[in-house]
Amino acid sequence: xxxxxxxxxxxxxxxxxxxxxxxxxxxxxxxxxxxxxxxxxxxxxxxxxxxxxxxxxxxxxxxxxxxxxxxxxxxxxxxxxxxxxxxxxxxxxxxxxxxxxxxxxxxxxxxxxxxxxxxxxxxxxxxxxxxxxxxxxxxxxxxxxxxxxxxxxxxxxxxxxxxxxxxxxxxxxxxxxxxxxxxxxxxxxxxxxxxxxxxxxxxxxxxxxxxxxxxxxxxxxxx
Amino acid sequence: xxxxxxxxxxxxxxxxxxxxxxxxxxxxxxxxxxxxxxxxxxxxxxxxxxxxxxxxxxxxxxxxxxxxxxxxxxxxxxxxxxxxxxxxxxxxxxxxxxxxxxxxxxxxxxxxxxxxxxxxxxxxxxxxxxxxxxxxxxxxxxxxxxxxxxxxxxxxxxxxxxxxxxxxxxxxxxxxxxxxxxxxxxxxxxxxxxxxxxxxxxxxxxxxxxxxxxxxxxxxxxxxxxxxxxxxxxxxxxxxxxxxxxxxxxxxxxxxxxxxxxxxxxxxxxxxxxxxxxxxxxxxxxxx
Ligand code: SF4
Numbered sequence: 314x315x316x317x318x319x320x321x322x323x324x325x326x327x328x329x330x331x332x333x334x335x336x337x338x339x340x341x342x343x344x345x346x347x348x349x350x351x352x353x354x355x356x357x358x359x360x361x362x363x364x365x366x367x368x369x370x371x372x373x374x375x376x377x378x379x380x381x382x383x384x385x386x387x388x389x390x391x392x393x394x395x396x397x398x399x400x401x402x403x404x405x406x407x408x409x410x411x412x413x414x415x416x417x418x419x420x421x422x423x424x425x426x427x428x429x430x431x432x433x434x435x436x437x438x439x440x441x442x443x444x445x446x447x448x449x450x451x452x453x454x455x456x457x458x459x460x461x462x463x464x465x466x467x468x469x470x471x472x473x474x475x476x477x478x479x480x481x482x483x484x485x486x487x488x489x490x491x492x493x494x495x496x497x498x499x500x501x502x503x504x505x506x507x508x509x510x511x512x513x514x515x516x517x518x519x520x521x522x523x524x525x526x527x528x529x530x531x532x533x534x535x536x
Numbered sequence: 537x538x539x540x541x542x543x544x545x546x547x548x549x550x551x552x553x554x555x556x557x558x559x560x561x562x563x564x565x566x567x568x569x570x571x572x573x574x575x576x577x578x579x580x581x582x583x584x585x586x587x588x589x590x591x592x593x594x595x596x597x598x599x600x601x602x603x604x605x606x607x608x609x610x611x612x613x614x615x616x617x618x619x620x621x622x623x624x625x626x627x628x629x630x631x632x633x634x635x636x637x638x639x640x641x642x643x644x645x646x647x648x649x650x651x652x653x654x655x656x657x658x659x660x661x662x663x664x665x666x667x668x669x670x671x672x673x674x675x676x677x678x679x680x681x682x683x684x685x686x687x688x689x690x691x692x693x694x695x696x697x698x699x700x701x702x703x704x705x706x707x708x709x710x711x712x713x714x715x716x717x718x719x720x721x722x723x724x725x726x727x728x729x730x731x732x733x734x735x736x737x738x739x740x741x742x743x744x745x746x747x748x749x750x751x752x753x754x755x756x757x758x759x760x761x762x763x764x765x766x767x768x769x770x771x772x773x774x775x776x777x778x779x780x781x782x783x784x785x786x787x788x789x790x791x792x793x794x795x796x797x798x799x800x801x802x803x804x805x806x807x808x809x810x811x812x813x814x815x816x817x818x819x820x821x822x823x824x
Contacts (some may be wrong), residue, residue: 316538317564318578320650320687320696321658321680324585327640328599328752330652365750365806368600368823370643390643438697440648 315439323440325384331416332362332369335436337389340378342444342456343420345530347430350401351422354379357408360415362436372405375418379403384440419446430528448526450501451492456530458487459506463518464526467493467500474521475502482514499525538563538688541785542730545685549726556726557678560685579680583673585647586659593635597642601823604753605642608635625668626765633660633764637757650687650696650709653752656760657710658683661718661767675721682720683713686733693785694792698745699804701795707756707763708740708791714767719774734780734787736770741787742794744802746809748816749823755810 325334344350356375358366366372370390377392380399388395396403410417414435422430433446444454447462454460461479465471472491479486485507493500510529518527539545539559548559564575595609611634614620615627622630636656640646646655662683666676687696690709695701715736716729724732740763748754780787801808810816 315688315691316568317560317681317684317688318582320691321579321582321684322648324582324645324647325652326643327646327652327655328643330648333643334648334652361750368749368751368753370600373643385645387645438699439651 319439323384325440326387326389329369330440331436331438332366332371333374333389334384334440335416335438335442336362336366336369336371336374336418337378337382337384337386338440338442338456339418339434339436340375340420341381341383342378342434342442342530343422343430343432344379344381345456346432346447346462346528347422347424347428348528349424350381350399351379352401352425353423354401354403355421356403356405357410357419358405359408359410359413359417359419362416362418363407371418375405375420376401376403379420379422414445447501450494450499452501452503453490454503454505457532459509459532460530461502461504461506461510462528462530463502463504463524465500465502466523466525467497468523471500471521471523472502474524475504475518478514478517479504479506479510482511484508484510484514538567538692539685540689540692542686542689542783543785545689546726546730555678556685556729557681557720560681560688563685576677579677579684582647583677583680585645586649586663589639589644589646590632590635590659590663592644593639594642597638599638599641599751599753601749601751601753601819603748603751603819604757605638607757608632608638622765625664626768628668629660629664629764629768630761632664633657633760634757636660637760641751641753641757649683650691650713651698651706653698653747653756654706654710654760654763656757657707657763657767658714658717660760660764661714662721665718665721671721679717679721682729683717686713686716689785690788690791693788695795697804698747701792702743702798702803703745703759704737704740704743704791705795706745707759708737708743710760711740711763711767711770712737714764715770715774718767719771722771722775724771724775728774730784731778731780732767732771732774734782734784735773735778736767737784737787737791738780738782739766739770741791742798744798744809745804746802746811747804747806748811749820750804750806750811754816
């Protein structure tokens with residue numbers, strides 16, 4: 314159910330809450346998940362994002378988000394130029410994605426030290442989004458709350474490890490979802506938490522056997 | 537739980553002896569588990585953002601398609617000559633609605649109310665009145681709660697997105713919200729603001745969403761004028777003692793039914809309505 318600030322709001326740069334504000338959020342969440350500004354970003358627009366994205370500034374909006382801007386940032390229209398100044402290379406292309414929501418974008422982020430993250434997300438209207446693919450695995454989260462993402466081998470004990478570490482740090486789990494490609498393959502845990510997961514806990518998790526990658530989306534992080 | 541109907545909100549007002557805006561604020565504080573003062577502060581922030589947004593208008597800008605941008609400036613210049621058909625106040629309302637619509641199309645900062653496409657209706661009515669008549673700011677923030685509360689009821693019973701219910705859901709809802717809000721500012725009772733909203737919604741019922749090229753430019757920018765002028769007319773009717781013979785909740789339900797029956801070509805697909813016109817096709821070809 315919408316609260317009154319979903320009705321009056323968001324404060325945003327126009328012209329479209331789904332095609333502009335939502336697109337900024339997709340870029341921003343990509344950056345937050347990547348942990349820093351990527352050196353290179355490849356952005357693929359699908360469906361209505363591809364068809365009317367240029368007129369709505371969807372392309373500029375996603376780049377703005379990758380640069381750390383929020384949906385009300387007045388520099389959004391100039392994001393291409395700013396990306397150049399800040400040394401972020403990017404390409405934007407239309408792409409047909411299978412079974413995707415009409416307002417979907419795929420972003421591949423890379424850094425010079427060889428790190429890479431592949432994210433697919435879609436805009437649901439009102440400036441809100443959902444991330445639905447991460448490094449090729451299906452997931453589903455909004456990025457509106459603190460979210461811990463753990464990529465692991467699908468083997469016994471991983472879920473217990475994560476909940477134990479969070480418990481030790483006094484962190485309350487709001488929701489927890491587990492996604493896997495196939496039995497015994499790679500799996501992803503998406504844990505929405507009430508508190509911020511500290512760096513030390515993330516390091517503790519990274520050291521556990523079976524855990525491949527740990528990412529934390531801190532919604533209150535100031536840049 | 538937010539109000540499912542205006543009747544439910546009225547019932548709380550009567551039970552607790554409070555005004556409609558207060559019932560909306562209390563519900564927000566309870567629902568989001570925040571203090572009343574914090575809810576108020578946040579609403580004040582929205583109001584300030586609306587004031588700021590109107591002032592950022594720049595008549596020299598054009599939208600990415602080149603179709604809109606200078607309308608706010610043209611209207612302002614015309615009004616300043618002092619010979620508008622609708623009078624000076626209405627001229628200002630129209631100019632402000634256009635400015636906000638142009639701001640949105642030109643990637644400036646706006647407040648979606650309820651959507652980005654309809655962002656000009658509420659500020660055109662509220663900000664213009666505030667600046668013209670020097671009402672206390674508190675009253676305007678109360679009016680923002682009235683608008684939000686009405687919008688929430690519409691969101692629950694029908695919809696607020698052109699893609700779901702046509703433009704009646706965006707400009708129509710914006711107009712209904714603005715009618716109720718300005719009615720409150722003028723000292724109308726809770727029943728009067730409900731009637732104002734119902735009349736505004738009925739006048740725009742069936743309005744289709746037909747943006748040229750799928751862009752929030754044509755007819756969106758000028759439709760904000762329609763929504764604002766309609767809101768003021770509906771509020772004046774309600775303040776004159778005219779009532780909507782159909783209760784607000786039933787008007788919203790009717791709007792939902794109309795939206796459900798509306799053909800998909802008329803719901804933000806850029807196919808039907810003026811989006812399907814010959815001129816629209818020419819514009820699109822030129823843009824490629
Ligand atoms: S025509 Fe469609 S896009 Fe334009 S304001 Fe109306 S509902 Fe929004």
